[in-house]
Amino acid sequence: MNAEKTKGYRGEALETLEKFAIGVWDDVILKTMHGEFRGIILPRSEFDDSTHLVLKLSTGYNVGIDIKKIIEATVLGSKEAHYKIPEKEFPVSPDKPYVKLLGTGGTIASRLDYRTGAVIPAFSPGELYGAVPELADICNLSTEKLFGVFSENMGPHEYKTLAKAIGHEIENGIDGIVIGHGTDTMHHTASILSFMVQNSPVPIVMVGSQRSSDRPSSDAALNLIHATTAASTSDIAEVMVCMFGPTSDEYGLLHRGTRVRKMHSSYRSTFRTIGDIPLATVTREGVVPLRHDYNPRRNDRSVQIIPTFDERVTMVYYYPNMHPDIIDAIVEKGYKGIVIAGTGLGHVNKPIYPAIERATAAGVAIYMTVQTLWGFVHMFVYDTGRDLMAKGIIPSENMLPEVAYVKLAWALGQTDDLDKVRELMLTPICGEITQREPHDGYLVFQGGMPEMAEFMKTVHK
């Protein structure tokens, strides 16, 4: 039997299909020890067991049938699913800005994958227009699918490809760029692009969704509307992440690519600017900046693309009881850079010291960040910090650990000269290190407080 007819079935279930000469999409009556079931045989997820067969009943429900109980099967016909978002040609109006959507994967548009039972991305201007017709009121959209990977599979190759593609689009005169990206590592990509693409004359807006677009309550459509609005009209020409501000369908926030972090595993409003305030809010009506110290939109095309990335860089999340052999092992394996997420103001325990000395002696660049995420590394406050600096660890101000990681890889990709690397690392390029921390850059409210209860009740969050 051909593989399409048995998609996802294996072992006993596969044997059963073959025995009764039935297959996927067949409309069948299955006589079982417990009575008859009629429905269409669906493909099975390869992660599910091999003892059940999935049937879609006429009511639209799916049920699993224990294959051992099937006595007889009769095929009545077949109905194959053709999952296709209605595709319509994207209308062009010369008075609207031209926006390019670069696809990397993720769930901004997706469909069901029978192989895994999860959702896989679907993507084309026509499909997007079919699903989100509002886009045509915002811009002239064209798309290019650079790769189709889940965000956890984004890596140096993808970063470089993306940076070059952005440079190419800018040279060709685009008014704004939107990058569809899975949310898990969106902030890693946002920060590396902030370093690889410098002095952009147009907005570069990264967007994704926390609820896949196969559900009616998905945030995908509104995020895409917000992102294209920002790319079309925003005066902020930086790499930004555009995702929900509150969980409500109200407004999006534009976060600076180097200060943003995914902070909740499932919330819609998962992206937060850390240690600063976001750049702007965005609604269907447009972008409202929250600050003015941004890189403004320009008409020239002089963008600088620096697509470098040294993969021999790692990050260590320090914990009490960490043994020095962890650091030794990293050095032995030939890594050239280590970013440590230290405790408090940027500390690790004494037993590690010798390993750090050995690492710096071996020419490994070591940078300190804080696992508190908010706040600066301050290594002069305690002796521990001074000792560590003496041993060669370089404090990286208030760079977020992931940002310091990609920046170090980017810097080491350009030079092996550790002094030059140090200069690159500590010279702020786009807000990854700020001169000062605003009083409202650290806002983590605690529920239960009367003033918060009042706030939650009156404001949609």
Add this chain to the structure above:
Amino acid sequence: MSDSDNPANVYEVTQASVGYVPREQATQALYEALGFRCGLEVHQQLKTDKKLFCRCPAGIYQTGDNFDAQLVRHMRPTLSELGEYDGTALMEFKTRKNITYRLKGETACTYDIDDTPPFAMNRDALAIATEVALLLGAQIVGELHITRKQYLDGSIPTGFQRTAIVGIHGEIPLPHKTVRVLQLSIEEDSCREVSDKGHERVYSTDRLGMPLIETVTYPDLLTPDEAAQAAQHIRFINRSTGKMNTGIGAGREDVNVSIEGGTRIEIKGVQRIRWIPELTHNEAFRQKALLDIRAELHTRTPDATQWTLQSQELDPSTYTRDLFQGDIPEALHAINLPGFAGILSFFTNPGRCFADEISDRIKVVACIEKPNMLHSEEAVLHVDWTAVRNVLSCGDDDAQILIWGPQADIPTAIETVEERCQMAFEGVPNETRKALADGTTIFERVLPGPDRMYPDTDSAPIPIDDARVEAIRAQLPPSISHCLSQLRAWEIPQDCWPFILKRNLFGLLKQLIDEQGLSPVRAGTLIGHTLRRISGDQPGDCSWIPRLARELRSRDLSMDLLKILLPAAFASQESNFEALLKETGYVRVSAPQLQAQIPFLKSQFIRRPRRQTNAAMRNWIMGQLREQALGNVSLADLSAMIDEGVTQ
């Protein structure tokens, strides 16, 4: 139509031509002639500690204005698993509703607002659902597949309800026929609506996520009464497990009705079984009326595909508030419906006509609150219809309506009017309708189809273990059919049955008969009459009743006392038997002591100005001694004693 000159008569004339009769006058033959068919979808909340897919406590409710936070969502249609859009989804999208969810910290978590994926399904709920599926004689599926059923009305923040089939092909044995059960599913309950006005709909999330079962029958019910009877039977089955929530909204029926040539119409949210007959009766005639309208329209406009309406914008400020029965609206449009004269006032339901079908849809689809229109066949003082006809250049066979509302909603409203009128050429449109207490219904939304089902990609299939099913089967309560035949055999009055079964008191009844030695009729009426009366239909935990009987027996007191003790015992929940006994004024009196009073009472009776017959004397003495005798001598013995005394 000759009566079109006198629109006031059209409603009555068409009510007669449709053949409408009030339900009390309807016969089985009438329903047969209509081709009446009805199926049920009975929803019942399960009594569990926690909700179905999260760990929130179950069954705690707040009032709509008691909330800690609010959030706003919009719903968009998505494709089904087989790659199609669902009609309901598209309609709901057209309505552009802002949906506000109110949540209270103690009853809703981030799962409820769709910011956290589902946790594993509540296994207690699944066990209860399996139990009911077995009671229905259904085949249990080998593997549970959680499916998303789309609801774009916003009643669930995800936009879909997680639901799964537990069993298929069961049956409900009514005394005179067997009704087939299509399936039993387990699902999460939806939000409760707080308000729905214009484009703003507000929901409360307390009920959201409560475990529910849904029993779906085939359309085997052929009269309205049969439908109610089947609903009652399903309720008895559910309640017989003792694991159901009770109270307002814990059990709800959706009722599907069709007639020959009509369409399956789903009447949603029927909160009381006794509403079913009137609702289904009226729906059958609504469908008959719509079929008659179709026939009439086809004689006037043979090619329905050519039919369109004409509309003309008017200046609302030239009209008075009286016309709009409210503020002057932003926009006012006159619409001509060619060939619709006499149709708008055509009877559809008691007190309702075809024009209401249009107005209901304008409210739901275009979100324009009522009153949102007037038509040329109703008696209105404030409209010069001749002027309207002139503006629209109408023919004699045409009908006109005026619609008004916010400017932004008018295009959808006109589209909706056109759509509904075009549907009139096809007969009965696919709809779900909302049940009203007066037995009529109003349009709720387009009837969704199987296209709104989508596998839940957030959860893996759950294999159903045979051993677990068999363990549940071994513990099943007696079947309702068994209970009914036993009640009949025990000769317990029929008016006691619903209370006993609905409140799951068959076990108590059996205990009183088998263990406490009460006669079946005494035990049956004690529960079905006395307990029902004193408890206001809410008996609660009744384990104190057998205890009371045991106390009586251990003191060798008559069971007649039980009936007297019951109100005091229920009211006080008093466990001190002596105190209860005292409260009822009971005094211990022996049979000889009672007997000794008879001669004195006889002498008293003879002095009274009454008919001096033996029977009258007997009854009077019985009345005098009855209270004293209770609990001491059985009434039968007392009666014999008095007979003897009177004739002496």
